[in-house]
Amino acid sequence: MCASHVKSDPAPLGLLGRLAIALFLSYMAVALPLAAIPVSILHWPGYGNGLAGLAVGVAFFSTILSRNHAGAFADIRGGRPCMRSGLAIYVVASLICVLAGMDSLPHAARYTILIMGRLLLGIGESLTIVGMLGWGIGLMGQQRAGRVLAWTGAAMYGAFAVGGPVGLAIYEHWGLGVLMLVSALLPLVGLTLVHGVPPSQPHAGGRPPFWRILGTIRWQGIAVALQGVGFAALGAFLPLRFLHAHWPYAGLGLTCFGLAFVTGRFMCGHLPDRIGGLKVALFSLLIEAAGQYLLWCAPTPLLALAGAVLTGAGCSMVYPSLGVEVVRLVAPHMRGTALGGFAAFQDLAYGATGPLAGLLADHFGYGIVFLIGGLCATGAAVIILALLTVHHGKEPA
Numbered sequence: 001m002c003a004s005h006v007k008s009d010p011a012p013l014g015l016l017g018r019l020a021i022a023l024f025l026s027y028m029a030v031a032l033p034l035a036a037i038p039v040s041i042l043h044w045p046g047y048g049n050g051l052a053g054l055a056v057g058v059a060f061f062s063t064i065l066s067r068n069h070a071g072a073f074a075d076i077r078g079g080r081p082c083m084r085s086g087l088a089i090y091v092v093a094s095l096i097c098v099l100a101g102m103d104s105l106p107h108a109a110r111y112t113i114l115i116m117g118r119l120l121l122g123i124g125e126s127l128t129i130v131g132m133l134g135w136g137i138g139l140m141g142q143q144r145a146g147r148v149l150a151w152t153g154a155a156m157y158g159a160f161a162v163g164g165p166v167g168l169a170i171y172e173h174w175g176l177g178v179l180m181l182v183s184a185l186l187p188l189v190g191l192t193l194v195h196g197v198p199p200s201q202p203h204a205g206g207r208p209p210f211w212r213i214l215g216t217i218r219w220q221g222i223a224v225a226l227q228g229v230g231f232a233a234l235g236a237f238l239p240l241r242f243l244h245a246h247w248p249y250a251g252l253g254l255t256c257f258g259l260a261f262v263t264g265r266f267m268c269g270h271l272p273d274r275i276g277g278l279k280v281a282l283f284s285l286l287i288e289a290a291g292q293y294l295l296w297c298a299p300t301p302l303l304a305l306a307g308a309v310l311t312g313a314g315c316s317m318v319y320p321s322l323g324v325e326v327v328r329l330v331a332p333h334m335r336g337t338a339l340g341g342f343a344a345f346q347d348l349a350y351g352a353t354g355p356l357a358g359l360l361a362d363h364f365g366y367g368i369v370f371l372i373g374g375l376c377a378t379g380a381a382v383i384i385l386a387l388l389t390v391h392h393g394k395e396p397a
Helices: 002-010 013-024 028-041 049-077 079-101 106-138 144-175 176-194 210-216 217-245 251-268 271-274 277-296 301-318 318-329 331-362 367-394
Strands: none
Touching: 002 301, 002 367, 013 028, 013 079, 013 106, 013 144, 013 277, 028 079, 028 144, 028 176, 049 106, 049 318, 049 331, 079 106, 079 144, 079 176, 079 271, 106 144, 106 331, 144 176, 144 251, 144 271, 144 318, 176 217, 210 217, 210 331, 217 251, 217 277, 217 301, 217 318, 217 331, 271 277, 277 301, 277 318, 277 367, 301 318, 301 367, 318 331, 318 367, 331 367
8 A cells, every 4th residue: 555545545544543442441451550559558567668669660660671572573473463462461460460359368479469460461561552553553654653653652641541540449449359350351342442453564674683773763762761751750749749838739730731641642643744753852842841840940839730731741742753753763674673662761761760759859859850850851852952953964955
């Protein structure tokens, strides 16, 4: 199918919509237990915040370690089997975690089972996300990669926004076992939704070492990691910033952020494909930096909420914009591996920001967290500006 036909044919867009809806429902397996697992573990005698945090964070650890393998799977076998395998692993991992909700088991056994299930869930996340990106770009064409990246992120973070409160409500009414059972059923619905979506063909070609691919995309990866600092800082510390300042609307900040983030993905998802990923990323990073600086020095809760909106709007398009550049830099048969490595930069930022920013907040207050987020976003903007300068310098006169 030629590029012009793909561009004018609405059918691929409908297929991408099915993949996005399936991902939204399936990603609930990740989002639903996030808030409930620490609450549950803290009720067990002898289990504190450290072990509760480990049970949540261990999934992100296995996600980072499996990004390379997920990318190779998508490149060699195609995005469809990669995503479907990830969804199946979601089901198995959640069913394992159902056992952690059995009150008859010793707490040590329940915790071990939970860690095993969470580790497997992280592998499923790698396969699911990388698989959808490879599948979606294969269906839509490289010229619409930005839209695929934007819709994938909107589905994921939309699930996060909905899954947290819903998961806590299920846990409070029916317990951890029922919550994990629901988490197992939703990916089955996702598998049903994607069943009729045709596969995209994998591309043949030699595979260079993973570290060489990372070297090719390193500046885009570093920039998206710096962007992720502000994202992670806001998610972890914005409610505490409100509570410490004795402000109302502590929970509203995350809602404002989430609405701005998802709205930006859907309204601006076409822009990287149309005007270039680097330009959109630069503008987005400057907006994120402004939001973080406003959160740092905001004297009132309304201004802090405005900072949350700006941060959400800015963060929204950085990943898909730079992802378009990653896709452009590598050959089609290395696309999945490159996107997996690119995502690992962001995963690392998410995993490291919480504990490091928490140590600084203990000594300097919560405002310092957002100052650092603003400085990191500014640093990322400088990197993108340098890439733009190099790019324009290579254009023929």
